[in-house]
Amino acid sequence: MHPAAWAALGPLLWACGLALRGGMLYPRESPSRERKELHGLWSFRADFSENRQRGFEQRWYRSPLRESGPTLDMPVPSSFNDVGQDRQLRSFVGWVWYEREVTLPQRWTQDLGTRVVLRIGSAHYYAIVWVNGVHVVEHEGGHLPFEADISKLVQSGPLSSCRITIAINNTLTPHTLPPGTILHKTDTSKYPKGYFVQNTNFDFFNYAGLHRPVLLYTTPTTYIDDITVTTGVDQGTGLVDYQIFVQGSEHFQLEVRLLDQEGKVVAQGTGCRGQLQVPNAHLWWPYLMHEHPAYLYSLEVRLTTQTAAGPVSDFYTLPVGIRTIEVTEHQFLINGKPFYFHGVNKHEDADIRGRGFDWALLVKDFNLLRWLGANAFRTSHYPYAEEVLQLCDRYGIVVIDESPGVGIVLAQSYGNQSLQHHLEVMGELVRRDKNHPAVVMWSVANEPASFLPPAGYYFKTLIAHTKALDPSRPVTFVTNSNYEADLGAPYVDVICVNSYYSWYHDYGHLEVIPLQLATQFENWYRTYQKPIIQSEYGAGAIPGFHQDPPVMFSEEYQKALLQQYHMVLDEKRKNYVVGELVWNFADFMTDQAPQRVMGNKKGIFTRQRQPKAAAFLLRERYWRLANDTWRPPAAGRSQCPEGGLFHV
Numbered sequence: 058m059h060p061a062a063w064a065a066l067g068p069l070l071w072a073c074g075l076a077l078r079g080g081m082l083y084p085r086e087s088p089s090r091e092r093k094e095l096h097g098l099w100s101f102r103a104d105f106s107e108n109r110q111r112g113f114e115q116r117w118y119r120s121p122l123r124e125s126g127p128t129l130d131m132p133v134p135s136s137f138n139d140v141g142q143d144r145q146l147r148s149f150v151g152w153v154w155y156e157r158e159v160t161l162p163q164r165w166t167q168d169l170g171t172r173v174v175l176r177i178g179s180a181h182y183y184a185i186v187w188v189n190g191v192h193v194v195e196h197e198g199g200h201l202p203f204e205a206d207i208s209k210l211v212q213s214g215p216l217s218s219c220r221i222t223i224a225i226n227n228t229l230t231p232h233t234l235p236p237g238t239i240l241h242k243t244d245t246s247k248y249p250k251g252y253f254v255q256n257t258n259f260d261f262f263n264y265a266g267l268h269r270p271v272l273l274y275t276t277p278t279t280y281i282d283d284i285t286v287t288t289g290v291d292q293g294t295g296l297v298d299y300q301i302f303v304q305g306s307e308h309f310q311l312e313v314r315l316l317d318q319e320g321k322v323v324a325q326g327t328g329c330r331g332q333l334q335v336p337n338a339h340l341w342w343p344y345l346m347h348e349h350p351a352y353l354y355s356l357e358v359r360l361t362t363q364t365a366a367g368p369v370s371d372f373y374t375l376p377v378g379i380r381t382i383e384v385t386e387h388q389f390l391i392n393g394k395p396f397y398f399h400g401v402n403k404h405e406d407a408d409i410r411g412r413g414f415d416w417a418l419l420v421k422d423f424n425l426l427r428w429l430g431a432n433a434f435r436t437s438h439y440p441y442a443e444e445v446l447q448l449c450d451r452y453g454i455v456v457i458d459e460s461p462g463v464g465i466v467l468a469q470s471y472g473n474q475s476l477q478h479h480l481e482v483m484g485e486l487v488r489r490d491k492n493h494p495a496v497v498m499w500s501v502a503n504e505p506a507s508f509l510p511p512a513g514y515y516f517k518t519l520i521a522h523t524k525a526l527d528p529s530r531p532v533t534f535v536t537n538s539n540y541e542a543d544l545g546a547p548y549v550d551v552i553c554v555n556s557y558y559s560w561y562h563d564y565g566h567l568e569v570i571p572l573q574l575a576t577q578f579e580n581w582y583r584t585y586q587k588p589i590i591q592s593e594y595g596a597g598a599i600p601g602f603h604q605d606p607p608v609m610f611s612e613e614y615q616k617a618l619l620q621q622y623h624m625v626l627d628e629k630r631k632n633y634v635v636g637e638l639v640w641n642f643a644d645f646m647t648d649q650a651p652q653r654v655m656g657n658k659k660g661i662f663t664r665q666r667q668p669k670a671a672a673f674l675l676r677e678r679y680w681r682l683a684n685d686t687w688r689p690p691a692a693g694r695s696q697c698p699e700g701g702l703f704h705v
């Protein structure tokens with residue numbers, strides 16, 4: 058490999074294999090916990106030096122970034138790629154540097170009984186963090202949070218401020234998730250000296266930067282580190298099994314109370330683990346499956362320790378939805394009732410901010426999902442922000458929670474190093490998302506080359522590991538109908554299959570879809586006898602392009618293609634097909650390529666979230682499916698404008 062490529066990887070090479078430590082509870086305010094969000098403008102510099110190492114050679118973390126050269130204002134959270142006017146920054150590969158000065162409340166710096174934690178929601182892809190020039194943490198993986206306890210640093214001197222420096226490298230290798238490669242173009246008659254590009258095997262833009270909230274929060278020094286909740290139902294009685302992990306002391310008391318939505322205590326317990334029983338429990342139901350979907354209880358945990366100064370308590374409140382999940386040979390059951398996924402695949406993607414978290418965008422997306430009558434989505438192709446899952450819990454939108462295992466197609470990506478990392482990522486994902494009632498299944502990968510011989514061992518190990526981490530949820534990975542052999546499918550609980558008939562094959566021949574799709578379902582079911590979800594299908598449509606009879610890229614073609622799929626889905630859902638997720642919710646940005654017109658246009662909404670004709674078709678269908686699959690009691694029925702039983 059060219060030296061510049063190794064340099065671009067930098068510490069990636071020596072820091073792989075970090076072990077999973079402690080819990081990753083979402084930082085919530087409570088009587089014992091404060092939080093300070095570090096949204097807004099950070100100082101920023103991309104290291105354009107040839108080996109991308111100038112920042113380390115000159116130790117940019119040792120003093121304010123502005124002292125080592127010019128800086129830009131960079132919004133956080135946001136991708137850095139699309140906010141500027143610099144073409145080179147848009148496609149930059151290597152280290153970028155973020156910095157922020159923070160003033161801390163006096164209590165945080167002077168009260169030694171306070172623990173101060175820095176939490177980074179996600180940094181794509183490899184991050185190194187310093188506080189006041191001191192290295193505090195590193196993290197590999199662009200879609201999951203990581204933390205550092207910085208109490209000692211901020212409590213050791215007279216300073217009431219601290220300087221946070223974060224170096225982030227977006228270089229992908231065959232062993233990262235997702236994988237990628239650096240390609241050096243060495244023909245000097247065509248490319249300047251040292252020229253390289255990053256190649257990937259996934260169909261979305263590799264946005265980078267601080268994509269999610271960065272914040273500081275406090276806890277007492279003895280604190281609730283993690284909570285695991287699993288739920289069950291026994292003849293109407295809700296069962297809430299809890300386990301609580303404490304750090305900082307071995308001598309403490311734990312009290313646990315479960316409150317309903319009126320604030321009434323419905324069950325209580327003490328100690329690190331136990332079972333709470335809730336007679337006549339309100340179950341957590343998906344949207345459009347019950348008159349009162351998404352019922353959430355609050356699990357209040359209080360930890361008390363004795364200190365020289367008297368008793369000290371830590372409080373944490375976790376939303377809890379009581380529900381069960383079960384998979385049979387041909388059904389996916391939620392609370393014992395057949396559940397049919399009618400929804401979408403999404404991306405975290407929007408104009409200007411790229412993959413950056415944005416509340417307005419999030420609420421708009423949920424309003425669109427509910428307008429559409431969607432009851433589910435898949436977090437294609439990486440874990441989404443925690444705030445997204447919180448809204449799913451609140452609105453009853455069911456989630457297939459996917460790891461960043463997308464584009465695993467190189468033989469090198471099936472070795473031990475990659476597997477080890479993938480196991481760790483599943484550990485981090487389950488640790489973060491295990492308590493969300495909306496999450497009903499883990500997806501370990503999307504369209505891996507599961508026909509390559511090492512894929513059998515790889516997926517057997519990965520799926521067994523994921524089930525051991527969380528025995529309460531089924532596991533899948535998403536395959537492609539084109540694959541002749543699938544060495545991972547024997548290990549999954551549900552078959553998720555993507556196909557693009559009359560789009561990537563038989564262009565324009567919509568009439569072949571019914572036969573090809575029926576054959577697809579019959580083959581998979583015959584081989585595996587497992588429920589099947591059509592996890593992707595769709596067609597590109599450029600908004601405003603019209604042609605009838607339909608031709609590719611017109612809104613009419615997108616609609617007609619979906620309709621052909623729906624005919625078969627309606628037949629097969631009587632048997633073993635348990636869901637359909639259209640590709641994609643909205644248009645999204647990709648790498649530049651002749652087959653992509655300013656990104657992927659398979660959205661049923663534009664990138665600006667305006668409906669194409671297909672959105673109205675799906676809306677009509679999803680409301681009908683909701684009314685077909687769950688018939689509310691007559692008294693609870695109400696007409697939606699299209700004549701369905703539910704309100705829109």
Ligand code: GCB
Pocket residue numbers: 259260438503504555593640657659
């Ligand atoms: C797929 C991939 C998805 C692509 C989509 C397409 O199979 O899973 O990431 O964007 O096809 O539009 O080609």
